[in-house]
Amino acid sequence: MEAQESYPIDVAAIREDFPILDRLVGGDVETPGQTDDDTEPLVYLDNAATSQTPRQVVEAMSDYYYSYNANVHRGIHQLSQEASVAYETAHDRVAEFIGASGREEIVFTKNTTEAMNLVAYAWGLNELGPEDNVVLTEMEHHASLVTWQQLGKKTGADVRFVRVDDDGSLDMDHAAELIDDDTAMVSVVHVSNTLGTINPVADLADLAHDHDSLIFVDGAQAVPTRPVDVQAIDADFYAFSGHKLCGPTGIGVLYGKEAILEEMEPYLYGGDMIRKVTYDDSTWEDLPWKFEAGTPNIAEAVGLHAAIDYLDDIGMDRVERHESLLAEYAYDRLTEFDDVEIYGPPGDERGGLVAFNVGSVHAHDLSSILNDHAVAIRAGDHCTQPLHQKMGVPASARASFYVYNTFEEIDALVDAVDDARQLFG
Structure with missing residues (x-):
């Protein structure tokens, strides 16, 4: 693939909406915006952790x-x-953005992790027992893995893991073996934050429903980067975070089918989630307010709305194509080095990120050297410690891309x- 290939979106115009991309980093700069002879323009490639925020979102929150x-x-x-x-x-x-039937199915949380915990404790504590099992995958983020693992310890439910093949894909035959009539919940990541694998979540939903199980889809890496229709997937629950899709931190979304949310008990108690309170008992407010106790993140909700408008103006189909082009180009460029190992599927079959290692160089050392070149990436286990143990490495470097990134970056x-390769010989 040639770096000169045209983009499906107007990247130059988009970059003008993100003032932070004009930052110079490095050298002896002590305050943002100060220049120094040793500074270089920021290359921000840590979008799977947090995307940058356009001025339109900041202005909407300021207006509030x-x-x-x-x-x-x-x-x-x-x-x-x-x-x-x-x-x-x-x-x-x-609700409109992800294809839900209405606001009753949209609960605001502070992030994907809280959404996962809400379902685990508001649904799982009441529904799971020693005769049940919960099926995860080996590529789950800790938000899913640890939550269901600990709930299994509390309820006695068995927690099972679908194998990840050497090419980073999910072993669907193994999934069919593990998901049985005793499965109460299947919890699966839509796009892996380490491998970039795009999982067949609709097929997994069919498999789960064939056994009268529910399915929870972790969409933290999917909703920011591609069109998502929760009804087409037939997800029972779906969650994502605002700060990964040009929105603010501190707000996330739990989608749940209305009939299931109606049957669940609240996760938090307090003001605004109650209809009537006496000294003896309380009744709950309608959906979604039943699950939004206390003063919510109002400004962040306004910012999330603005972020969704911003992405919709670009077009999620074009966002997905842009990410795919960057991921494939990065994969191809990095495979030019014979001592670089990339984890996950081929470049044309992955989401917009690449996790890799360089020879015997520790990922943290690599990230530090890249920082000296003003290139911001993530290094570590990316909240997937068991997956890294399976891959046989303590950590990996991860470059992740978004709408404002370019081939030149x-x-x-x-x-x-x-x-870095030259420095470490």
Whole structure:
């Protein structure tokens, strides 16, 4: 693939919306924006951890604070009403974005991890027992793996893991063996944050439902990068985080089928999630408010709405094509080195990230050297320690891409990797 190949989106125009991409990093810079002879332009390739935020999202949140900052559902004055409408409309916008049937199926959490815990404790503690099993995959993020692992210890439910093949794909024959009539929940990552594997979640949903099991899909790496339709997947639960899709930190989304959410008990108790309270008992508010106790992240909901509008203006089909082009190009460039090992499927079959190691160089050392070249990547186990143990490495370096990244930035990554190879001989 040639680096000069045209992009499916207007990257130059998009980059103008992200002031942070103009930063110079390195040298003796002590404050953001200060220049130094040793600084270089930032190459931000850590988007699987957190994407950058466009000015449109920041402005939407600032407008909330400057114009109608008030608590929601608590007052009849105009500011409270305006804030309430904005907060509820954000639920509607998220529902539209992922193909849910309405706001009743959209619960705001603080991130994907909290969404996972909400289901585990509000549903799992009541539904799981020693006769049940929960089926995960070997590529699960700790948010899923640890949550269900610990819930299994509390309830006695067996926790099983579908094998990951050497090429990074899920062993679907093994999945068919593990998912049986005693399976109560299948929890699977949509796009692996380490391997870049795009899992066949609709097929897994069919398999789960054939055995009257529910399925929870971790969409933290999927919703920011490709069109997602939760009804087409037939997911019972689906979760993602705002900060990975151009939105703010501190807000995540749990989608749940309305009939299932109606039957679940609340996860948190307090204000705004109750309909009636006496000294003896309480009744719960309608969905989704039943699961949103206390003052919510109102400004963050406004920001999430703006981020979704921003991505929809680009077009999620084009976002996906752009990510695929960058991932394939990075894969091809890195395979030019015979001492670079890349984990996961081929470049044209993965999501927009590449995890790799260079010879005997520890990933943390590699990341430090790349930082000297102003290239920001992630190094470590990426919250997939068991998967790294399976791969036989303590850590890996991960470059991950988004709408504002370019082929030239990948070239800068490759040049920095080559410098590291030379330094370590």
